[in-house]
Amino acid sequence: EAGVTQFPSHSVIEKGQTVTLRCDPISGHDNLYWYRRVMGKEIKFLLHFVKESKQDESGMPNNRFLAERTGGTYSTLKVQPAELEDSGVYFCASSQAGGTGATGELFFGEGSRLTVL
Amino acid sequence: GNSVTQMEGPVTLSEEAFLTINCTYTATGYPSLFWYVQYPGEGLQLLLKATKADDKGSNKGFEATYRKETTSFHLEKGSVQVSDSAVYFCALKKDNTGKLIFGQGTTLQVKP
DSSP states (O other): OOOOEEEOSEEEEOTTOOEEEEEEOOTTOOEEEEEEEOTTSOEEEEEEEETTEEEEOTTOOSTTEEEEOGGGSOEEEEESSOOGGGOEEEEEEEESSSSOSTTOOOEEOOOEEEEEO | OOEEEEOOSOEEEETTOOEEEOEEEEOSSOOEEEEEEEOTTSOEEEEEEEOSTTOEEEETTEEEEOBTTTTBOOEEESSOOGGGOEEEEEEEEOSSSSOEEEOOOEEEEEEO
8 A cells, every 4th residue: 555655755946936745645544734844853733634624724834835635635735935944844644533543643755855945 | 832852863873782862741731652763765654652651662672651750751772773773753742633743853873
């Protein structure tokens, strides 16, 4: 069974440009999460989808970030316009249930590295 | 607020050395605690977890004990291997969602 896949693996853009990151969760996982690790610091929660609905977007840094999950399958995270401080690694994770117990474990993708010049 | 603090890395050890990576947390109530690992070129993987005080999580020779009195969840391994070289993240979770609070990560390099 395929794991969580993310692309691109690395994107280099200039300040002011737009980038769209994509995440394909494990098939059948209703829960999808976005996290971000900036400059070797802690990994921070961005938002949580349950199917196509945003359950919690309290971690989204500002309105330059837009996450979507149309149809409740894959998700995209768009940054427009990108700023220097947006550089980092963006992780996606999915789970079957609420994240607790044997069936709720989060499965993470490899991350998409974003470099804004 | 809730937070996790890990010892700063990088940690460099020789093969078969004893490993400790310190992790302390701040949280109200009774969070669940986790260690995740990211091997080079791979995604984050759950290494072990503990859901209540005095629980010991273990996997692949790694262990961590949930110590509520010291609010700690230190990761230990008796004899590290080169293949253990990775970035290790301590994390906590307060509710039934997948919203994790991570520490800053500790890079471990094991030399032969």
